[in-house]
Amino acid sequence: MKIICIGRNYLAHIAELDHELPKEPLFFMKPASALLLPHNPFFYPDFSQEIDFETELVIRICKPGRSIEERFAHNYYDAITVGIDFTARDLQRRCIEKGLPWEIAKAFDSSAPIGEFKKISELHNPSEIGFGMKLNDQWAQQGNSRDMIFSFDRIVSHVSHFVTLKEGDYIFTGTPRGVGPVHVGDKLELFLEDESVFWFRVK
């Protein structure tokens, strides 16, 4: 199983971090050890002073594929949820400045909490999927799939031209605006449309 993450997929988030508009989807990966299992807290790592949440829709790959054409891409994912792409922003800033890989800022243990999946076919409008995260019971981030620069189909097609996708792989599809820091003691709760799909604490 692998976790693929798309960067810079919402205009307002690109603006808040002062990044360039991408011409094609940008992706990086997290290992299986980045998953945060249910009923576990997220332990704030000692190598960073600036862990940010990025609340994202996550799709699940349902059959193997490579070099998938965009028009067939919808056959390769069938379930969706919300996850957090935890980012050590201080380390990432240094990586970007020096042109270094992002793994130390993105791929660390428990950096990928993922909620319970729902079948995409059960959503009332699969082209406008609302999602969000409550930090200590207040909305911290809210987004909608209609604001994505690159669609799920485009993402699946693009990634599969470089990396073979397998059943059970996860793709984080980018964060909307409103990313921010977490602190020890915080409670994060993830919502797919109006439904709570996961919650955990920072310890």
Ligand code: ZN
């Ligand atoms: Zn992200």
